[in-house]
Amino acid sequence: MSKALPKRSENYSEWYNELVKRADLAEHSAVKGCMVIKPYGFAIWEKMQRALDDMFKATGHQNAYFPLFVPKSFLEKEEEHAEGFAKECAVVTHYRLKANPDGKGLIVDPDAKLEEELIVRPTSEAVIWNTYKGWIQSWRDLPLLINQWANVVRWEMRTRIFLRTAEFLWQEGHTAHATSEEAIEETEKMLGVYATFAEEWMAMPVLKGVKTPSERFAGAVDTYCIEALMQDGKALQSGTSHFLGQNFAKSFDVKFVNKENQTEFPWATSWGVSTRLMGALIMAHSDDNGLVLPPRLAPIQVVIVPIYRNEEDLAKISERANPIIEKLKSLGVSVKYDFDDKFKPGYKFAEYELRGVPVRLAIGMRDLENGTVEVARRDTLSKETLALDGIEDKIVALLDEIQTNIYQKALKFREENTFRVDTWEEFQEQIEKGGFILAHWNGTDDTEEKIKAETKATIRCIPIGAAEESGTCVYSGEPSQKRVVFARSY
RNA sequence: CGGGGCGUGGCUCAGCCUGGUAGAGCGCUCGAUUUGGGAUCGAGAGGUCGGAUGUUCGAAUCAUCUCGCCCCGACCA
Numbered sequence A: 001m002s003k004a005l006p007k008r009s010e011n012y013s014e015w016y017n018e019l020v021k022r023a024d025l026a027e028h029s030a031v032k033g034c035m036v037i038k039p040y041g042f043a044i045w046e047k048m049q050r051a052l053d054d055m056f057k058a059t060g061h062q063n064a065y066f067p068l069f070v071p072k073s074f075l076e077k078e079e080e081h082a083e084g085f086a087k088e089c090a091v092v093t094h095y096r097l098k099a100n101p102d103g104k105g106l107i108v109d110p111d112a113k114l115e116e117e118l119i120v121r122p123t124s125e126a127v128i129w130n131t132y133k134g135w136i137q138s139w140r141d142l143p144l145l146i147n148q149w150a151n152v153v154r155w156e157m158r159t160r161i162f163l164r165t166a167e168f169l170w171q172e173g174h175t176a177h178a179t180s181e182e183a184i185e186e187t188e189k190m191l192g193v194y195a196t197f198a199e200e201w202m203a204m205p206v207l208k209g210v211k212t213p214s215e216r217f218a219g220a221v222d223t224y225c226i227e228a229l230m231q232d233g234k235a236l237q238s239g240t241s242h243f244l245g246q247n248f249a250k251s252f253d254v255k256f257v258n259k260e261n262q263t264e265f266p267w268a269t270s271w272g273v274s275t276r277l278m279g280a281l282i283m284a285h286s287d288d289n290g291l292v293l294p295p296r297l298a299p300i301q302v303v304i305v306p307i308y309r310n311e312e313d314l315a316k317i318s319e320r321a322n323p324i325i326e327k328l329k330s331l332g333v334s335v336k337y338d339f340d341d342k343f344k345p346g347y348k349f350a351e352y353e354l355r356g357v358p359v360r361l362a363i364g365m366r367d368l369e370n371g372t373v374e375v376a377r378r379d380t381l382s383k384e385t386l387a388l389d390g391i392e393d394k395i396v397a398l399l400d401e402i403q404t405n406i407y408q409k410a411l412k413f414r415e416e417n418t419f420r421v422d423t424w425e426e427f428q429e430q431i432e433k434g435g436f437i438l439a440h441w442n443g444t445d446d447t448e449e450k451i452k453a454e455t456k457a458t459i460r461c462i463p464i465g466a467a468e469e470s471g472t473c474v475y476s477g478e479p480s481q482k483r484v485v486f487a488r489s490y
Numbered sequence B: 001c002g003g004g005g006c007g008u009g010g011c012u013c014a015g016c017c018u019g020g021u022a023g024a025g026c027g028c029u030c031g032a033u034u035u036g037g038g039a040u041c042g043a044g045a046g047g048u049c050g051g052a053u054g055u056u057c058g059a060a061u062c063a064u065c066u067c068g069c070c071c072c073g074a075c076c077a
Helices: A012-022 A039-058 A072-077 A079-086 A125-135 A180-200 A247-251 A276-285 A311-330 A345-354 A365-370 A391-416 A424-433 A445-455
Strands: A026-028 A035-037 A069-071 A091-094 A097-099 A106-108 A113-120 A144-153 A167-177 A207-210 A222-229 A235-245 A267-274 A302-307 A335-337 A359-364 A372-377 A383-387 A418-420 A436-440 A458-463 A483-487
Touching (some): A039 A167, A039 A180, A072 A079, A072 A113, A079 A247, A125 A247, A180 A207, A180 A222, A222 A458, A235 A247, A235 A276, A247 A267, A302 A311, A311 A335, A311 A391, A345 A359, A372 A391, A424 A483, A445 A458
Parallel strands (some): A302 A359, A418 A436
Antiparallel strands (some): A069 A113, A144 A167, A167 A267, A207 A458, A222 A235, A359 A372, A372 A383, A436 A483
16 A cells, blocks of 8 residues: 555546545445445544534424335326436336246346336435325425435446445435425525535535526426535535425325415425535545544544553553543543554554544653643644643634634635636636636526537536626626626536 | 456555466564654465356466456436
8 A cells, every 4th residue: 555645736536536545434335336435434424414413403304214215106207307317217126036047146036027116216305295295284284394314326327436426325305385485495594504514514615506497406496506616626516405396296296275275285395415525525625645624523533642662651641641531522522542552653643644633642751741742733734732731622722723724724715716707718718727617697508508518617506695797698798697606517 | 338447365466468377565463672753573374366168288377258346438416
């Protein structure tokens, strides 16, 4: 195993793949397009889940679980939805194997063909709305605010670990409301939850916006999204929230009786974030030395490395370190004390850097004599020697500072890589260099498509709350009232 | 679906062209010395060379077929 990671500047995707492997986050499985998320990677995902789940609960949602399999007839019901997902569906056609009569192994039993094929869920609107038919009768049943944590399968032609895998983990919220306004409010509220999570937990600034019709979720009236900028200048859609109108209610014949005793179709939303966020987290902050984790999502926030020559030294160091560890734990900090003598300190330093542990403390005999400790921070790679007395409070403050610093750094990067562009020449030139491009667009699918064909850039979103501004479309020269965000994306 | 690459101890790979029955580094086990930025030495363990068929006295090596994974592109709610 080579020691150094590939450089981001030389080969970004190789750097990414190696980092995922070397930081012990995940590996490719024996199954094409699928990944094995390793304990360290899963620990980060669990912290994301916990934070998000708390936010969902705080906004009134409850968790539930729906089946992995979607009968084909369900999926067909909402036409646009069905069309959108059709070409990436895994299909179960049989329910039994049997011994191969012509030799070894097993074969699909031709006598065990399913009456109706089952689709492995690419998303759950169909099963869920089929279920909601039984749950919703009266306005009193609304709003219905449900979330599920699940796996889904989308048979992608080309996969990339965490960013696009055939199977991935996610959460999907599915809500039903009495009015359109309420459903739109929910859609926007959950987008806000995602943005808050991205910024406050992942330390990753995001743009909130609305997708153009061509980028919209199949079956939605409107798709809202958060878009983040990765260090290589490409955009990553990090979360989506959909206003589904009455499309699914109508397709699945879900109705409720309002206060005036009239029958109406409820209004729906759905919203999700996935293990793709792991990819976002990696690409937003990490450097050529490895992962850089924001303290709020780091499975290990502080690692303490004792530097010792023999058992007696270690005992003395441990005696001084243990109360610090206890104090830190009581302050809610996750600490690892790595006294393993299998590796030397230098190895450990490099290893924890690779894994993105925000703060490292090194304590040796010299420190015991001087009453000091060496404190190293991952985000800046700087080290300083501080007094052991009262170190706990300083570390808590340092973790906050690191969280803020990582966010500020990412924000600065995004600001420096966001460009207002007004001419087509400038657009073509800038798109090659990467970053977000704010440009005028005439609002047509045709223009959007041509720009994509010529430059590989897509409209990431129409930003929410952007100022109205008269201008001319960067491609067609036609009038436009608003700038939209273009980028090449993952 | 096109183009490329790869499949040999746990990992990374050499050996293949020019067939002669398997090697290195890392890791692992044991021991000793080490420990403030990826330690050193010594002794060990570990492989039906992705699979099948064929050619041959003999196949990791040649031929045919096949399976799988990765990368690039097309595609991508």
